[in-house]
Amino acid sequence: MAINYIYPVYEVVRDFGRCVNCKLCVGQCANGVHFFDEKKGVLRVDDAKCVNCHRCVATCPTRALKIVKSDNTYKENANWTVDSIKEIYRQAETGGVLLSSMGNPQPLPVYWDRILINASQVTNPSIDPLREPMETTVFLGSKPDRIVRDAQGKIVDNMSPQLKLGTPIMFSAMSYGSISYNAHASLAKAAEKLGIYYNTGEGGLHEDFYRYGKNTIVQVASGRFGVHPDYLNAGECIEIKIGQGAKPGIGGHLPGAKIVGDISKTRMIPAGSDAISPAPHHDIYSIEDLRQLVFSLKEATDYKKPVAVKVAAVHNVAAVASGIARSGADIIVIDGFRGGTGAAPTRIRDNVGIPIELALASVDKRLRDEGIRGNVSLVVGGSIRNSADVIKAVALGADACYIATAALMAMGCHLCRSCHTGRCNWGIATQIPELVARLDPEEGCRRLVNLVTAWTHEIKEMMGGMGINSIEALKGNRLMLRGVGLNSKELEILGIKHAGE
Amino acid sequence: MLRIDCEGKHFSQIGQMIRQTAEKEIFVDNAQGHRYIAAGVGGKNIIVNGTPGNALGAYLDGSSITVNGNAQDAVGDTMNDGLIVIHGNSGDAAGYSMRGGKIFIKGDAGYRAGIHMKAYKDKFPVLVIGGKAGSFLGEYQAGGIIVVLGIGTDSKTNVGYFTGNGMHGGKIFLRSEQLPDLPQQIIARKATAEDMAEIEKYVGEYCRYFGGQVEEILNRDFYVLTADSANPYKQLYTSV
Numbered sequence: 001m002a003i004n005y006i007y008p009v010y011e012v013v014r015d016f017g018r019c020v021n022c023k024l025c026v027g028q029c030a031n032g033v034h035f036f037d038e039k040k041g042v043l044r045v046d047d048a049k050c051v052n053c054h055r056c057v058a059t060c061p062t063r064a065l066k067i068v069k070s071d072n073t074y075k076e077n078a079n080w081t082v083d084s085i086k087e088i089y090r091q092a093e094t095g096g097v098l099l100s101s102m103g104n105p106q107p108l109p110v111y112w113d114r115i116l117i118n119a120s121q122v123t124n125p126s127i128d129p130l131r132e133p134m135e136t137t138v139f140l141g142s143k144p145d146r147i148v149r150d151a152q153g154k155i156v157d158n159m160s161p162q163l164k165l166g167t168p169i170m171f172s173a174m175s176y177g178s179i180s181y182n183a184h185a186s187l188a189k190a191a192e193k194l195g196i197y198y199n200t201g202e203g204g205l206h207e208d209f210y211r212y213g214k215n216t217i218v219q220v221a222s223g224r225f226g227v228h229p230d231y232l233n234a235g236e237c238i239e240i241k242i243g244q245g246a247k248p249g250i251g252g253h254l255p256g257a258k259i260v261g262d263i264s265k266t267r268m269i270p271a272g273s274d275a276i277s278p279a280p281h282h283d284i285y286s287i288e289d290l291r292q293l294v295f296s297l298k299e300a301t302d303y304k305k306p307v308a309v310k311v312a313a314v315h316n317v318a319a320v321a322s323g324i325a326r327s328g329a330d331i332i333v334i335d336g337f338r339g340g341t342g343a344a345p346t347r348i349r350d351n352v353g354i355p356i357e358l359a360l361a362s363v364d365k366r367l368r369d370e371g372i373r374g375n376v377s378l379v380v381g382g383s384i385r386n387s388a389d390v391i392k393a394v395a396l397g398a399d400a401c402y403i404a405t406a407a408l409m410a411m412g413c414h415l416c417r418s419c420h421t422g423r424c425n426w427g428i429a430t431q432i433p434e435l436v437a438r439l440d441p442e443e444g445c446r447r448l449v450n451l452v453t454a455w456t457h458e459i460k461e462m463m464g465g466m467g468i469n470s471i472e473a474l475k476g477n478r479l480m481l482r483g484v485g486l487n488s489k490e491l492e493i494l495g496i497k498h499a500g501e
Numbered sequence: 502m503l504r505i506d507c508e509g510k511h512f513s514q515i516g517q518m519i520r521q522t523a524e525k526e527i528f529v530d531n532a533q534g535h536r537y538i539a540a541g542v543g544g545k546n547i548i549v550n551g552t553p554g555n556a557l558g559a560y561l562d563g564s565s566i567t568v569n570g571n572a573q574d575a576v577g578d579t580m581n582d583g584l585i586v587i588h589g590n591s592g593d594a595a596g597y598s599m600r601g602g603k604i605f606i607k608g609d610a611g612y613r614a615g616i617h618m619k620a621y622k623d624k625f626p627v628l629v630i631g632g633k634a635g636s637f638l639g640e641y642q643a644g645g646i647i648v649v650l651g652i653g654t655d656s657k658t659n660v661g662y663f664t665g666n667g668m669h670g671g672k673i674f675l676r677s678e679q680l681p682d683l684p685q686q687i688i689a690r691k692a693t694a695e696d697m698a699e700i701e702k703y704v705g706e707y708c709r710y711f712g713g714q715v716e717e718i719l720n721r722d723f724y725v726l727t728a729d730s731a732n733p734y735k736q737l738y739t740s741v
């Protein structure tokens with residue numbers, strides 16, 4: 001029907017002067033955009049199928065391809081944007097809930113970009129990280145509130161189990177199923193090399209990856225997929241997933257079509273059946289119930305592993321965090337509203353939750369005000385894009401940051417936001433063997449190690465500039481931050497002064 | 502044989518004693534709401550006298566547990582394998598997300614029993630409730646069998662509201678006069694001889710633990726509930 005016609009968003013432009021007719025693009029595009037027209041003897045395209053993932057552009061040997069935004073225009077309207085018009089057509093036709101992937105792309109404020117970092121001048125001189133040792137190691141876990149001595153006056157070891165990170169960055173939860181085997185292999189290898197952790201997500205742990213247990217966080221979500229005692233004991237930490245920044249308040253749903261082969265085995269559900277994670281854990285309706293899950297996990301793993309609880313940044317996140325900090329959990333993970341996802345209802349992704357910067361600042365303050373900040377470590381995610389975001393997060397009170405989208409980009413993700421189609425041309429968000437093979441785990445690992453190493457250098461440089469030689473001394477050090485262009489309420493919540501003050 | 506007297510002990514002490522002993526036979530006496538008994542434990546035979554607390558046998562990995570008394574919430578939560586026999590009633594969320602093993606409850610189960618039970622390969626969870634079950638029975642059930650016998654109840658359906666909401670696999674057997682209100686995606690029918698053959702052994706096992714006549718129990722109307730699709734949400738989405 002004509003009213004359903006949606007003009008292609010992108011146009012694939014081929015420079016026939018450069019094109020040598022090698023047809024590589026035909027094989028590279030899993031979306032079937034490029035095809036060879038036998039009759040006319042030319043390469044042609046079906047732009048409507050293009051998701052702008054740049055695979056063909058990047059692999060074309062003669063740089064004959066580029067993707068441009070279509071200049072086909074609707075009558076301009078600042079209220080009814082092109083996207084909102086198209087969404088209406090699509091829903092009117094299908095009656096379906098809009099689904100999309102990766103983080104919220106809407107032009108909502110990015111507070112990191114309104115926060116600036118301090119540096120020393122003359123007094124309290126800066127430190128040269130090339131000359132002086134800089135400590136970026138952090139320990140995640142509950143810290144004892146006092147030193148206990150035995151009858152002989154010797155200090156009693158009353159430290160709860162801790163995660164030791166060489167740098168305050170970890171790879172956040174992405175399940176096997178939402179991403180590929182090779183993507184998981186890259187993350188696991190890189191976490192081992194870097195002395196940090198990657199997270200299984202809620203899809204269980206593939207048997208090949210048990211050997212990376214020393215660098216693994218295993219996740220327990222409402223569907224409890226692949227959760228059994230060996231799995232719980234396989235990693236160094238157990239993360240209870242309550243919520244995720246991209247889709248707070250709703251569950252997950254991996255369609256049966258994606259539950260194939262090893263995915264079915266790892267999740268421990270039959271091939272072809274939907275993997276449904278209910279919105280809440282139906283054994284957790286209160287902080288008391290959460291405490292029960294925390295302790296049943298601790299009992300099942302002999303109190304050897306810290307337990308983390310991950311929640312989405314929502315309006316009352318500070319109160320929720322206060323409850324979690326009293327639940328016996330060792331680590332609180334807060335995921336901001338720009339966090340990525342393999343698939344989420346578009347309306348929820350784009351409208352539910354709050355920015356991680358504000359959530360972090362208010363949680364850290366609340367826990368300090370209540371004298372329970374030491375009960376837990378704070379880890380934040382939800383679009384940490386670079387080392388400066390890490391520094392700002394630590395200064396706002398985080399112990400460490402989780403990265404996922406950035407990690408995927410290190411492995412080749414071009415942010416086409418089409419993960420939910422399962423045809424990721426970069427071999428990441430797909431289970432199609434030929435596509436998965438495009439990501440070499442060694443190469444993925446190398447690039448992830450490079451990224452985190454580079455960020456760590458930058459973190460050290462910025463710390464040195466502030467005259468700080470240990471990341472612990474930066475934690476919650478909000479005097480190192482200033483806001484620009486923020487109103488007084490925003491500054492109050494962030495707990496920082498305005499630049500110039 | 503190890504005997505643990507719960508009197509005056511914290512749950513963590515009891516847990517530690519169970520995890521550390523090499524004994525296979527363990528008696529846990531005087532349980533007064535002590536939580537997490539036998540969480541994640543495999544290879545033991547545990548007898549609990551009294552009332553164990555929440556999350557009894559959570560992540561259970563092949564042990565067998567007998568409770569001489571009532572159990573509280575989340576019995577056999579995320580259980581992987583083993584057997585739990587309760588000579589009484591159980592609280593809410595019994596068998597939540599269990600993947601394997603069997604739970605027999607002599608009397609009633611609270612709300613949310615058997616939510617998100619699933620089966621995989623040789624793992625096949627079975628939850629048998631002798632009396633009646635509360636609301637949300639078998640919500641999101643993905644596999645395994647839930648049987649509600651309704652023995653000694655005067656309820657017409659023996660279950661509460663929202664039975665089988667979001668169910669996408671497995672079977673629920675209800676021994677009852679009439680069907681409860683059911684969500685759209687559930688197919689309900691009278692049990693056939695074939696269906697009954699499937700649960701006969703579980704009813705037999707129930708009678709072995711708690712007494713009663715198998716024939717007498719089976720000789721009543723049973724309804725079988727199944728989901729009409731393993732992919733209930735397939736039609737829900739459109740992508741952008």
Ligand code: SF4
Nearest residue numbers: 029050051053054056
């Ligand atoms: S979907 Fe990707 S590979 Fe296919 S034409 Fe578009 S940019 Fe090229």
Ligand code: SF4
Nearest residue numbers: 413414416417419424
């Ligand atoms: S992971 Fe793949 S499908 Fe998802 S946004 Fe990145 S390139 Fe696109």
